Amino acid sequence: MDTLNAFLDTHLCRYMNASEAQALLDVGEIRIVPRDEAIFNEGDDAGKMYAILMGFMKVMKKNPPGEDEVLAILSAGDIIGEMSVFDIDPRSATALTASEVTLYEIDRKTMLAFMKQSPGTAVKMLWAILETVSMRLRSSNDSYQHLLANHIEIKKQGREELE
Numbered sequence: 143m144d145t146l147n148a149f150l151d152t153h154l155c156r157y158m159n160a161s162e163a164q165a166l167l168d169v170g171e172i173r174i175v176p177r178d179e180a181i182f183n184e185g186d187d188a189g190k191m192y193a194i195l196m197g198f199m200k201v202m203k204k205n206p207p208g209e210d211e212v213l214a215i216l217s218a219g220d221i222i223g224e225m226s227v228f229d230i231d232p233r234s235a236t237a238l239t240a241s242e243v244t245l246y247e248i249d250r251k252t253m254l255a256f257m258k259q260s261p262g263t264a265v266k267m268l269w270a271i272l273e274t275v276s277m278r279l280r281s282s283n284d285s286y287q288h289l290l291a292n293h294i295e296i297k298k299q300g301r302e303e304l305e
Contacts, residue, residue: 173245175197180238199215
């Protein structure tokens with residue numbers, strides 16, 4: 143695998159040229175993770191984000207009965223854990239490899255130092271992260287709207303049956 147080209151194909155590097163992406167690549171770490179391994183678990187301390195260079199990951203959250211519910215399947219190009227470099231809250235979900243995965247990993251401290259050193263590239267990186275967060279928020283809003291519509295329909299049907 144050509145690491146730089148795989149990294150350039152991630153959402154994180156969407157607006158970067160090759161030299162900017164290489165500079166960011168140089169300050170992080172590449173990890174190869176086997177299938178069925180948790181990268182992080184819901185409730186864990188946070189502070190690192192990842193870009194998937196190769197493979198598939200499942201993002202899961204415990205539902206009220208305590209069962210794992212798959213929220214998303216991510217693949218090469220996607221980023222994960224981006225919220226944790228901006229806030230100090232624990233992980234909001236579990237990330238589990240669904241195949242062998244090659245990841246780019248960067249922690250909050252390293253990312254902040256890189257952003258201070260390379261403010262132009264930082265703007266490009268932040269814009270790409272904000273686009274990803276915005277897209278995921280819109281998707282969550284759509285899912286919530288569908289759940290709410292189903293809930294209202296079920297309540298309506300229940301009232302009609304009682305009449």
